[in-house]
Structure formats: C-alpha cells, structure tokens
Amino acid sequence: MGWFKRDKEGITTSTEEKKETPEGLWHKCPKCKVISSIEDHVNNYYVCGNCGHHNRINAREYFSILFDNGKYKELDKGLKSGDPLNFTDTKKYKDRYADAVKKTKINEAITTGTGKLDGHEVVIACMNFNFIGGSMGSVVGEKIARGLDLALKKELPFIMISKSGGARMMEAAFSLMQMAKTSAKIALMRENGLPYISVLTDPTTGGVTASFAMLGDINIAEPGALIGFAGPRVVKETIGKDLPEGFQTSEFLLEHGFLDFIVERKNMKSKLSQFLRMVKKSKS
C-alpha cells in the first residue's frame, strides 16, 4: 500500500506539542502518562504507542497526515472575527481573541485547505481545538461555507474534521446561525451528488454536533472521542446520577447508530480514500 507512506519532511511538530515536556523532546501521554520521544509520537500519528490514546491535533498536523506529501493550498487564511457584539464578560472578546492568536499562532478555530488525498482532489476543513476551545464563531461557519462553495464549484468532495466545544458564546446568535449556514451548504452538496464526509474527533459537542458534524454521507470517528450534543456535565446534572461507562464515546455512538465506523488515525487516509473511490462520479 504505497499510497499511505508518510512524507517525513512534511511533518511538523507544533510548538504546543513540544511545550508539554520541558526538554521539548519527549511526549507524555495525557491518558496513560507513558513517555515517548516526540519523533516516535509524530511518526505514530500523534497516537500513544502504549495505550492508543489519540492526542488532539490541529489542522496543521492533520493536513500533514491526509494531504499527499503534506501539500495543500490553504483557503481564506486571513479571515478573522469581526467581534460583532463588541462582547465583554470578565475580559474583552477582542483581547481574548488576540491572546488566542498569539498563543496558538493560528488565526482561528478552523483551517481549510485544498489539495490531493491519495490522488483525489478534495477540500478539507479541520478545527483547531486550542483556539478558544475550537468554538464555532462567524469565521468557523464562513470558512466551512466558503470551502463548500469551492467544492460545489469545482465538484470536489469535502471532508470536515470536527473538534469543538460547540458555539462561541462571545458571538452569541451570530455563532448559532453558522449552524444553519453550514447545514444549508451541505444540503447543496447532496443535491449536487458530491461527497460530504464528517470526521468526528475528540471532543465534538454542542452546536457543531447539532449541525455539520452529524450530516456526513458517512460519519466516522477516531476511537475514544467524546461526541455529544449536551456536555456530559450537563447531562449528569439533568438526570441527577452518574453517567454509564463509555457514555458519549465514539464506541457509544457507533452502537447507537450515529457513526458508520470508527477508524484509527493511522488508517484514516486509506479509509477516506476507499470511500471516495467507491462514490466517485462515474464518467459516462
């Protein structure tokens, strides 16, 4: 299976990944605490070699795994939130936003790009959880919508990798309406017979689950991801007792019929490619 060879040069280790250990050379698994070298960790798709825990990764890392030779063209890179409500809680949203940009060195909770996945030309959107909890504001919705517009125009499949705490409260109803915006564009993908794939990764909750993350022709997830509409804490408060083991995990969702399959990160590209090959428009 030559088409799933990793291009080592295309792999970059994010700075936040390095910061987890003082030496910058080691990665400590947040689940089993076993330490491995950053190099091994990266080569293992940011998955713990000991317990299989899938570490949260940003678009940059995911794109290096999915796009052929790690090559892609980023879309709408400079798009930033307009702070429509001039929102202030204990802190100004503007300042929170600037801090997030500074800290993460990315512009928003989502990155979109276009390139080839195992030879298939695709558009991929991937959320960045460390940017304000991967929350969905105007920019997240708009970047997905523009990515879908491009997919519609060029008749390309769209792959959505979700990883979000849900709506961005500081954009209030603007955030809410991104759910309607993205879902409407996904309806157009359906009407045009174009593949829309949803990949759910840890965590995918709230308004993201209640819109684009659940609307894939296929919904697939990484193992052990938290996926739900209401957060586990809220559900626990509602029912007034402890939640059952494994509640709202990928495995739970698969069992209840909301996922097509669970796939380990190392097999993600080949599974996506296999699906795309099956549903590709037949040339007549």
Added chain:
Amino acid sequence: MDYLDFEKPIQELEEQVAKARLIAEESNVDMTKTIKELERQIKTTRKKTYEDLTSWQRVQLSRHPQRPYTLAYIKSMTGGDFLELHGDRQVRDDKAMVGGWGMLDGQSVMFIGQQKGVNTKMRQFRNFGMSNPEGYRKALRLMKMAEKFNRPVVTLIDTPGAFPGLEAEERGQGEAIARNLMEMAVLKVPIICIVIGEGASGGALGIGVGDKVLMLENTWYSVISPESCSSILWRNWDHKEEAAEALKLTAKDMLSNKLIDGIIPEPLGGAHHDPEGMFKTVKTEILKQLDKLQTKDPQKRIEARIKKFSDMGSYA
C-alpha cells in the same frame, strides 16, 4: 395576574384601585375621583415601565407564566379548525413538540411548535418545552408532509433548549437538530418561523430555518440563556442581567444584526395582557408574509433562504 419584580409599582397601584373599589362598595363613599387618578397613574407607570425594557426584563416577560403558548395561538388563529398530528414514527410522540394541519383564513397550513405546560402538572407533561430528538423528527415528518401537499409551514418557537437528557443523547439529539437544519434549508414550500417566547440555541433553531424569521417584541433568541452564559463566562449565576445585555438577544438587537427578518409588536405589558389581540396580530402577519412568499418560484425562494443565512456572520 402574576407580576414580575420590575412591575411592582404597577402592582401596588392596582392593589390601591382594588382597595378603593372595595371601600366604595362597602361604605358607599364616592371614590370615583380617587380611582380615576389611580388609573391615570397606572397608565403612565405602565407606559414608562414597558417603554424601555432592559434585555433581562424582556427575558422575564418571555417566560411569564401567563404568556400564551403555541397551541393557544394555533387554536385561536384557526378558529379551532386544527387537526393535531402525533409521533415521529420511530420512537414515540414528543409532548414538547406539537404540530398539525390548521385552516388559516381559508388556506391550510402546517403548524409546528414547542409547547410549554400551563400548570405544574402540564409543565412536566410538556417537559418544560424541551424536545427530545423525536420532537425534531416529528417536526421534520410534518414539514415533509407539508412539502408533499404543497402547503406552507409555520413554526412557533418557544423553548428553553433541546432536552439534555441521557436518552436524548442516545437517540441522537445532535443528529436530529442537524438534519432539520439541512432539510429546512431546501424545503420546497414557504416557511415562516416566529419566536413567541424563548428561543434558546439549537433547540430553537431546530425548527427555525425559514424564509421569514420573526420575533415577538418581548422574546429572546440566542445561543445560550443569560443564566447559563453567566455561569460559564463569569463562573457564577449573578451576572445574568449583564449576560442578557452582552448577548444582544432581544428582537431589536437581532433585527439590527440582520439575524431575523422582523419584529411583531406585543400589547403593552406583553402578550399575556391581551392574548386575543396578540393572536390576531400574529395571524395578520402570517397571512401578509404568506401572500408575498407564495408568489415566488420555489427554487428562487430556496436560493433566497440559503443566501440569507449565508450572509449571517461578521468577519474582517
């Protein structure tokens, strides 16, 4: 009538009127002048109170226990010519989401809406207007039926949110709402959505994608309730009033941010002060909007609907 905290001055004056009337009756003293003066005061106090409500006060009005709910609107607007339909055909009938065919001035319309209970027992029965996934799936079934028979859909939104329960998660609350957003975007018949009370988050939006989205004057619509917003961003419940302001959740705010299409005025003091008047206003508005929407080509209508939601957002 239940009074809200900011309505206390009105309550006091009305109690004085009642007392004056009692005195007049019991002791045969002429109180006409006193009553007249008190009533004048009530009028000006009411005007002053309701003229410039804060966001939080509107949230309070939207939840007023005497505020009319969905079925009351439907029954009045259709003059009782309403055929309620039940069930999602999969799991069960969700009592927090109601719907069915109703006759509105000679034309049949598919009504759908969240339903709150009118007393303690009914509030439980209606799950406080919080739908489970089957509520959204029932709503979708009815919308698809409306599409089949080429009749418009009118949704009445009034929910504190989709139900965050264990079974709701098991049965795919997120998926149910998501599917409605997608299907409503391309439904071939006209859709009018009206927030008649609370419009909380995805639970509201799940029946809220329409050609015309309107809000009654004293309702709110946002991604989260002011209380929950306060508890998350301020880490306690004491900042609900600030949160209500910050969220820009009133009808006026929502219209100026181009997130809704219009505001329907309420009787002074809120819908519960004159429910029949309120029903009439809403009915007139629905008929007016339907007139305009029905002349449009379905494909053009869908394109305009999608464009409207696509334009929502703020970025630089």
